[in-house]
Amino acid sequence: MAFYVAQFLTGLASAASLFLVASGLSIIFGVTRIVNFAHGAFYMIGAYIAFTLTERLSGAFGFWGGIVLAALAVAMIGIIVEMVLLRRIYHAPELFQLLATFGLTLMVEDLVVLIWGPDDLVGRRAPGFKGAIDFFGQNIPSYDLFLIVLGPVVLGILWLLFQRTRWGVLVRAATQDRDMVAALGVNQKWLFTSVFAVGVFLAALGGALQIPRDAVHHAMDLRIIVEVFVVVVIGGLGSIVGAFVAAVLVSELNAFGILIFPKISIILVFLVMAVVLIVRPWGLFGRPEAAARKTPGLTVNPWRPLTPNERLAALAALVIAATLPLFAGNYALTVGSEIAIFVIFAVSLHFLMSVGGLASFGHAAYFGLGAYGIAFLAKMAGLPMIVCLLLGPLLGCLGAAVFGFFAVQLSGVYFAMLTLAFAQIVWSIAFQWVDVTGGDNGILGLWPSSWAASPPHFYWLALGVAALVTIALRAMVFSPFGYALRATRDSTLRSEAIGIDAKRIRWTAFVIAGTTAGIGGALFAYLKGSVFPDNLGISLSVDALVMVLLGGVETVSGAVIGAIVYKALNIWLISQTDLSKLVLGGFIMLIVVVFPKGIVGMLEMLAQRRKKASPPASPLLAKPIESAE
């Protein structure tokens, strides 16, 4: 019994830090609508700076002062980031801010290693809380007790801040309707900046307070950010009380899950999140999200099928790509194959995101399922490659059919979070079900049949499939189904009023995207000769998002370019520098600020401008868009 109580208290102590970080994310999202991916990075910097300060400053005052100073310093960094980076992109397409903060995260990961080194750092114990308290034979660190008290205290302070101050009233008002707050003459710029600063301060404080409990290391950002997303979604975006309750819930699930269900401990949290989202899509304490008010005059470049000339150009590009084996070596061909595979992966997500308006944060699940499908078929059933390639993606299709059914019940950020949860569930299964999946060791020895084994042959295979997939998905954009899908994206109300079952349409799109991703994953398994849980991990899902956003989410097939640029740059940077994340992150941020419509989106805009610059006919009579057939 005493053991369980001790375990419960440990859970509560972990909840404190989680709550701080989650409440920060929640406040920032509520007001600015930015899903701040860099929140984990701020948490990590908080921990690192606190480590340095508490090492330098002596005594109790030095320790506690160091913690607070660290959080303040990171809040300053947050202010700079908000003013220099985010302010420029509040009006960019939704999720573009996510890309920017992701770029920032990448940079921070390398910077942290550059400054503090790659080793884990073990910080000082907190003065006054060094010992442990004996509880019926169980040792409970007194610092844990401090954290347990701290959580509710911070909750109380935040509550007072939001209920009793003018600033808090503005923040709550902006969370409900920021356009109205702006219309009432509130300086939105500074409101956003201050909210961001407070959110970042909380994240950094959460990180700084962790040093007496955990070593500081350079991967702590990703670990926490996923957990924080879960907490915020369970609690309800924008709700501080929700963040607290959910932080406790998640921490306790972690503390007891490992005791009760050691086999599925990682899944447990995500399972709870999935259930919460399905039963109460806006979280335990959240409110249903009001439909975002669209900025008037914001129109996308009209989509049209390629003109004959453009088709020829695309064909020429494909032919040139196909000649690569004539002059490139095996390494370049392997890289080429990998890029082609990522094109498949990216266009599959692009279809879902830009045509369906459904941003999946867990698209790697279906890529990875396709890869595992190959592994099962080839290793266990011993089927030949061609059969495997045809059947393997069906595992992705199946996964997408099951998860997609639940995911399409939601939309917007909640859809994104539910897909993330599902991807984590699949990842956990691959990671923990060692008997079948090999766990962390993966499944090795998947080699292509002889007809596809040589790098040139495999390259042609990958290129051919990538071209087919891209053409097929593009054709679907201009099919009756594609129109219906766009219709559900533009207005659910209207599409429902003209007989369209939006959920079924979206579900179909989800399955199509999942199956296509599975095709990419299947090829990837053969390219690498192995399958690992990483093939369905979060970072791969994020890669897909980045490729789509980089290409331009408002374009028809921008993801092709996005995938080529991102993947080529990524591979090249890793071969050239140890600081590839720093450069890549910087590059992403640059793209976000300079080309907020993505690479292809920007090119289209330039083309549009040139067209407009040429002498226009009477604007009313001229057809502004040539609808080519």
Added chain:
Amino acid sequence: MSVAPPLLAVEGLTKSYGGIHAVRGVSFSLRAGEILALIGPNGAGKSTCFDMLNGQNKPDSGHVRLLGEEITGRKPREVWRLGVGRTFQITATFATMSVRENVQVALISHGKQLFNLFGSAPKFDRGEAGRLLELVGMGGYADRPCGELAYGDLKRLELAVALANQPKLLLMDEPTAGMAPRERVDLMRLTAQIAREKSIGVLFTEHDMDVVFEHADRIIVLNRGALIAEGSPAEVRGNPQVQAVYLGEGLVYDARHREGASA
């Protein structure tokens, strides 16, 4: 009593939100080709009533029948399939698609081609889409992105979309709200003409009494969720209760007309 069931028959429709009785036992009917206006002060329950007709909202009790068939509580998309088109108080269109594409989506849905993955949508019923746009006077705007349209044009586009499935009944929630006076008259004249030609029943809510009295064959008046009057424009205008709760004692309509005549 006529033997054939009316196009739309509403019986005892009731809806409350918490303690507020938004709609209380509303009953009325509508014939094919008839233009019926639903009027009443703000908060009278017009929109709630409207939303319950095509399944946007579920009534607590009561019945909605279309040609005798029970459609109460059906989903909007099912009601649409039975031949009920609808326009919204705040226009709902597909902003990133062109005007023609907006109509084509409705035609695709009507033709049950929603899951056709490999056909060509730009070519889908292009002629019919063009005809519908011509019908509402939007033929010249077919290739415009819908997001660029002026509000009045959006309303006309909505009408074209609502006509795409050859409806028997049109539900128009404040069809002329936010439009210039001239546009209002044009749109309602157009609607009335189409309705008479194709024998479509039209139910509309409206605050502009000029529009109502000029185009409605019959008017029903809602106040605090209950029907308080029903009849021809002349009858309703002369009804003291209606004047008290909605039109006002001064009879704005008449006054304005007198002013207009003297000017």
